Amino acid sequence: MPPVTHREHPVAPQLAQQTIALVDDDRNILATVSIALQAEGFATRTYADAEAALDALLADPPDLAVFDIKMPRMDGMELLARLRERSDLPVIFLTSKDAEEDEEAGFEMGADDYLAKPFSLRLLLARIRAVLRRTEARRPAAVDEQAHDTPSAGEVIRRGRLTIDPERHHVTWDDKPIALTVTEFLVLEALAERPGVIRTRNQLMQAAYPDDATVDDRTVDSHIKRMRRKFREVDPDFAGIETLYGAGYSFIDD
Structure with missing residues (x-):
């Protein structure tokens, strides 16, 4: 048709x-x-x-x-x-x-x-x-306006077995590619920028949904759940994203 x-x-x-x-x-x-x-x-x-x-x-x-x-x-x-x-x-x-x-x-x-x-x-x-x-924001020309203690725009982030390439929108775990949506990518990037630091749901929502107050916090939980599933498809023992009940999430740099 x-x-x-x-x-x-x-x-x-x-x-x-x-x-x-x-x-x-x-x-x-x-x-x-x-x-x-x-x-x-x-x-x-x-x-x-x-x-x-x-x-x-x-x-x-x-x-x-x-x-x-x-x-x-x-x-x-x-x-x-x-x-x-x-x-x-x-x-x-x-x-x-x-x-x-x-x-x-x-x-x-x-x-x-x-x-x-x-x-x-x-x-x-x-x-x-x-x-x-x-x-x-995932395109090479994008400018990172985050605080100066985070990686600069386009800089590859390496955290143990995790590699994030913002310019290529590419993520690997143990050199195996993980296919993420744009929103998942931004949530993961926000977590990996500062390993061990707890990111609240509101902080992750701001990273993935800037200036959009219509999104509720359960949306972040859905993205985290789906990301974990994708990582466990290549590593059944994946535990890189930790839930801190009542607080938020953090990335564990092993």
Whole structure:
């Protein structure tokens, strides 16, 4: 099925127009969200069919994709699982279910953020911008404005068996690659910058979701849980991320 297309509204000039792909079987939602994004200066591609969307996302990746979870034939979970086999494209989930297990499942599959229907366009725009900022922060030209006692931008971080290369968005454990989403990467980087130091959930949320006050602290727990699972796929004895109950998390440099 060909993508549903809409003419772009004239927008103010900008250095580089970012493209958002929308995947939802509800064409009214596609049209409404697409028009709103275009009015904010984004280019959009819309798909009412997940299988067609998968081929297009792999052939010509946008800057970010927004998936509905409940779709016929292939749902958003399966779409993301198949996408993650070949791409780390940032993804935000939309779903009509407002249940913690759905959010957890989305993060476990590799989503970068989650928004329950019905949602406000203002909040969706805020989440899109937040994920794009986190993605942009991983590019070589990004400037690290953290305190001077943390590694400088682009500097490879080595902590025992862990290596983090910010410029390449590359993580290894015992020289084995670990595929992390942008959000997971930023949480891990914040932990590894100062081994043994407890990072509160609020501190980790600030590292991964700067200026986004709409994220709750259970989101950090979901990212930590998923990261541990990924590390244990290459090392069943991985214990590099320690939980300090009631306080937060720390990275153990062994």
